[in-house]
Amino acid sequence: MALIEIDDLSVTFAARHREVQAVRNVSLAVDARESFGLVGESGSGKSTILRAICGLAPISGGTIRIAGQPVPTRRGPGFSRRVQMVFQDPYASLHPRHTIDRTLSEPLAIHGLPDTDARVVRALTDVGLPPAFRFRFPHQLSGGQRQRVAIARALMLEPEILLLDEPTSALDASVQAETLNLLNRLRAERGLTFLMVSHDLAVIDHMCDRILVMQHGAAVEELPREALAKAQMKTDYARSLFAASADRLLGA
Amino acid sequence: MSTLTDWLRDPSPASRRQARLGQAYLSWLRLKNNRLAVIGLGIVLALVIVAIFAPVLAPHDPITQDLRARLLPPLTAGHPLGTDDFGRDILSRLIVGSRITLYIILLVAVTAPVFGLLVGTVAGYFGGWIDEVLMRITDIFLAFPKLILALALVAVMGPGIINAVLAIAVTSWPPYARVARAETLTVRSSDYIAAVRLQGAGAVRIIWGHIMPMCLPSVIIRVTLDMAGVILIAAGLGFLGLGVQPPMPEWGAMISAGRKYLFEQWWVATMPGLAIFTVSLGFNLLGDGLRDVLDPRNSGK
Amino acid sequence: MTLLSVENLHVTFDTEAGVVEAVRGVSFALGRERLGIVGESGSGKTQTGRAVLRLIRPPGRIRADRMVFDGQDLMAAGERDMRALRGRRIAMVMQDPKYSLNPVMRVGHQLMEGLRQRDGLSRRDAHAKAVEALAAVQIRDPARVMEAWPHELSGGMGQRVMIAMMLIPNPDLLIADEPTSALDVTVQAEVLSILDNLVRTRGMGLIFISHDLRLVARFCDRVLVMFKGRIVEELPARNLMQAQHPYTRGLLDCLPRIGGPRTPLPALDRTADWAR
Numbered sequence: 001m002a003l004i005e006i007d008d009l010s011v012t013f014a015a016r017h018r019e020v021q022a023v024r025n026v027s028l029a030v031d032a033r034e035s036f037g038l039v040g041e042s043g044s045g046k047s048t049i050l051r052a053i054c055g056l057a058p059i060s061g062g063t064i065r066i067a068g069q070p071v072p073t074r075r076g077p078g079f080s081r082r083v084q085m086v087f088q089d090p091y092a093s094l095h096p097r098h099t100i101d102r103t104l105s106e107p108l109a110i111h112g113l114p115d116t117d118a119r120v121v122r123a124l125t126d127v128g129l130p131p132a133f134r135f136r137f138p139h140q141l142s143g144g145q146r147q148r149v150a151i152a153r154a155l156m157l158e159p160e161i162l163l164l165d166e167p168t169s170a171l172d173a174s175v176q177a178e179t180l181n182l183l184n185r186l187r188a189e190r191g192l193t194f195l196m197v198s199h200d201l202a203v204i205d206h207m208c209d210r211i212l213v214m215q216h217g218a219a220v221e222e223l224p225r226e227a228l229a230k231a232q233m234k235t236d237y238a239r240s241l242f243a244a245s246a247d248r249l250l251g252a
Numbered sequence: 253m254s255t256l257t258d259w260l261r262d263p264s265p266a267s268r269r270q271a272r273l274g275q276a277y278l279s280w281l282r283l284k285n286n287r288l289a290v291i292g293l294g295i296v297l298a299l300v301i302v303a304i305f306a307p308v309l310a311p312h313d314p315i316t317q318d319l320r321a322r323l324l325p326p327l328t329a330g331h332p333l334g335t336d337d338f339g340r341d342i343l344s345r346l347i348v349g350s351r352i353t354l355y356i357i358l359l360v361a362v363t364a365p366v367f368g369l370l371v372g373t374v375a376g377y378f379g380g381w382i383d384e385v386l387m388r389i390t391d392i393f394l395a396f397p398k399l400i401l402a403l404a405l406v407a408v409m410g411p412g413i414i415n416a417v418l419a420i421a422v423t424s425w426p427p428y429a430r431v432a433r434a435e436t437l438t439v440r441s442s443d444y445i446a447a448v449r450l451q452g453a454g455a456v457r458i459i460w461g462h463i464m465p466m467c468l469p470s471v472i473i474r475v476t477l478d479m480a481g482v483i484l485i486a487a488g489l490g491f492l493g494l495g496v497q498p499p500m501p502e503w504g505a506m507i508s509a510g511r512k513y514l515f516e517q518w519w520v521a522t523m524p525g526l527a528i529f530t531v532s533l534g535f536n537l538l539g540d541g542l543r544d545v546l547d548p549r550n551s552g553k
Numbered sequence: 554m555t556l557l558s559v560e561n562l563h564v565t566f567d568t569e570a571g572v573v574e575a576v577r578g579v580s581f582a583l584g585r586e587r588l589g590i591v592g593e594s595g596s597g598k599t600q601t602g603r604a605v606l607r608l609i610r611p612p613g614r615i616r617a618d619r620m621v622f623d624g625q626d627l628m629a630a631g632e633r634d635m636r637a638l639r640g641r642r643i644a645m646v647m648q649d650p651k652y653s654l655n656p657v658m659r660v661g662h663q664l665m666e667g668l669r670q671r672d673g674l675s676r677r678d679a680h681a682k683a684v685e686a687l688a689a690v691q692i693r694d695p696a697r698v699m700e701a702w703p704h705e706l707s708g709g710m711g712q713r714v715m716i717a718m719m720l721i722p723n724p725d726l727l728i729a730d731e732p733t734s735a736l737d738v739t740v741q742a743e744v745l746s747i748l749d750n751l752v753r754t755r756g757m758g759l760i761f762i763s764h765d766l767r768l769v770a771r772f773c774d775r776v777l778v779m780f781k782g783r784i785v786e787e788l789p790a791r792n793l794m795q796a797q798h799p800y801t802r803g804l805l806d807c808l809p810r811i812g813g814p815r816t817p818l819p820a821l822d823r824t825a826d827w828a829r
Contacts, residue, residue, distance in 0.1 A: 093446075111451075130264075137271070153447065173593065177818035177821075206809035230812075241738065
């Protein structure tokens with residue numbers, strides 16, 4: 001049985017005068033310890049799927065099941081300890097007036113977990129930050145360091161599922177490499193399950209075992225990693241995305 | 253001295269307290285560069301010091317009457333600012349009256365903004381019908397001119413300093429609610445709020461620990477700028493005889509008493525007027541300076 | 554023929570934390586060719602582009618031994634001369650069209666404004682010329698786009714409008730600062746080939762500023778690689794894969810490739826001698 005099962009999911013936002021369907025009848029299943037990638041251009045609804053899983057976007061149809069259980073309408077404390085998310089923009093996802101220490105100890109305080117000091121220091125070391133950063137504010141850190149803090153925060157509750165919403169698209173190429181390496185290391189060490197969103201096929205290819213290509217809120221094509229490398233896609237859209245990938249430019 | 257500033261400027265603080273003090277120190281450095289704000293801060297600090305040491309500083313008793321020495325002009329020996337129609341030393345009355353002014357300011361500052369902040373953040377965070385109800389109530393209060401509403405309240409509750417403060421507080425919270433709500437609406441949809449929601453935080457924790465700190469700077473700026481208005485309303489109530497009662501030396505009531513002699517003995521009304529003017533100016537300058545220091549839209553760059 | 558020559562350019566900012574040097578002694582010369590400037594955030598590539606137009610605001614300061622555009626000394630030119638140069642002879646396209654178009658003015662109005670005021674064209678001529686410019690950036694229905702508001706345009710469409718607007722006065726030099734970074738990959742390629750085509754057929758000089766080495770290599774003749782305000786390597790774009798400098802190599806190697814190995818990506822060594 002898959003760890004994450006999404007069946008026929010639709011998400012509809014009520015805009016001012018009309019309804020906008022951001023996700024249309026998308027189904028996917030992610031096994032435990034698997035890394036699954038969602039790829040598409042802006043407006044393809046890939047990030048909305050992650051937000052719907054977390055209860056941050058209104059679900060208008062279909063079901064989401066985690067380990068066979070439908071997610072409750074109010075995501076309770078049990079859900080928080082199972083599923084966590086890393087956001088795209090590290091400049092917007094950390095509270096500007098909280099120290100790193102406060103940001104990292106907040107989840108522990110919410111769930112009443114002991115040993116705050118030891119856990120915060122361990123979390124910083126785990127993501128490769130010196131413990132001296134503990135009482136800094138986000139604006140005293142670089143983009144890559146902030147994203148490391150955001151990853152550390154997501155791991156404070158020791159979840160089994162990590163939702164990654166374009167975790168490196170706001171970072172420089174060299175920092176992106178370090179962040180992707182960190183995520184891969186953490187996944188191997190802790191047996192995490194990744195559901196990752198990106199517009200960059202090369203990043204998704206590097207990180208994921210299976211890939212779902214999306215366009216205009218609908219699923220276009222699902223393919224395993226091997227098929228992507230060999231350019232064995234069935235749909236035109238997936239092929240054009242592949243051809244336009246910056247990675248292909250140099251080969252030409 | 254230099255070890256202290258080094259400790260404050262340490263980029264890797266060793267404790268929560270050091271981190272917070274370091275931030276405060278940076279804000280102070282920024283405020284210090286603004287000369288007008290420093291002048292404003294000086295005036296406000298002077299008001300506080302004068303109020304604390306009023307009994308020591310005042311050369312005469314502010315209430316005892318001396319009808320032989322009525323309406324003496326300024327610069328008379330022993331009465332640098334002159335005396336009023338009951339022969340009381342105006343300087344002493346101003347000094348002791350600063351306590352009343354400060355008392356009113358403090359009471360208003362700890363009630364109205366706190367209430368407004370609460371209403372605004374709750375309305376902004378929950379949205380929907382809660383927002384509708386709370387904001388319509390706010391609108392009703394905003395619809396009345398401040399002084400008229402304060403007058404009506406004091407007329408119902410009876411004159412006196414506590415009732416005057418209550419009336420001012422009741423009339424001045426709606427702008428804070430609006431400021432806090434506007435700020436909350438922009439903060440509510442940010443990723444860092446989404447992140448803490450995802451960690452299972454409840455509404456109280458989110459509003460108190462995550463949204464309020466973001467609204468606080470704009471509310472504090474607004475409060476300092478409004479303090480001049482509060483002093484003026486308090487003085488207005490005093491002038492109309494609905495605030496502090498005689499013989500207490502409230503500045504507005506002093507102007508009111510001096511009104512009868514405005515043409516011949518101008519100092520009786522002018523001196524408390526200058527006091528009100530100076531303190532209002534001080535708060536306005538400080539508020540403007542704080543806007544540059546605290547406003548999140550200006551900092552960070 | 555040299556169109557622009559820059560020698561020993563410095564851009565410094567006075568901040569609370571002291572003087573920050575954003576650009577430290579950059580020199581280059583440009584003919585009617587396509588020059589790419591590549592670097593990561595904080596490398597000074599954007600400041601270099603803006604310094605050419607003297608668009609650095611205080612507390613920023615520009616210093617250079619020589620900065621000459623087509624025989625005119627840019628360091629000695631007054632603000633008035635610079636205004637005459639900007640837009641007409643040197644144009645600039647910025648990253649996000651959302652912030653470069655006036656949101657309360659129709660697209661057509663913005664396109665025609667310069668034509669009517671600067672060149673004194675009649676309404677009818679200006680309109681014809683604007684439609685022509687939109688057609689040149691391959692907008693299929695120029696008449697409809699002329700009547701549109703900026704928020705009605707998609708990102709790719711907005712950036713094409715910006716390019717059209719910048720190219721109307723037929724500038725000699727175009728500075729494009731991350732012109733496609735806000736766009737989707739499929740749109741990106743399209744906008745770039747339009748830009749490339751226009752620059753080539755009109756014989757303009759192009760300074761293409763980007764963080765993406767691969768993109769720059771594809772669309773430029775020559776590439777300058779910047780790091781911490783300095784040029785660390787200059788090389789012809791087609792020889793990019795043979796780059797020698799460890800920073801350029803690091804930038805090339807740290808990108809994941811489709812079908813590449815699953816081993817950890819090589820990280821950039823920031824402690825080496827060249828990184829000081």
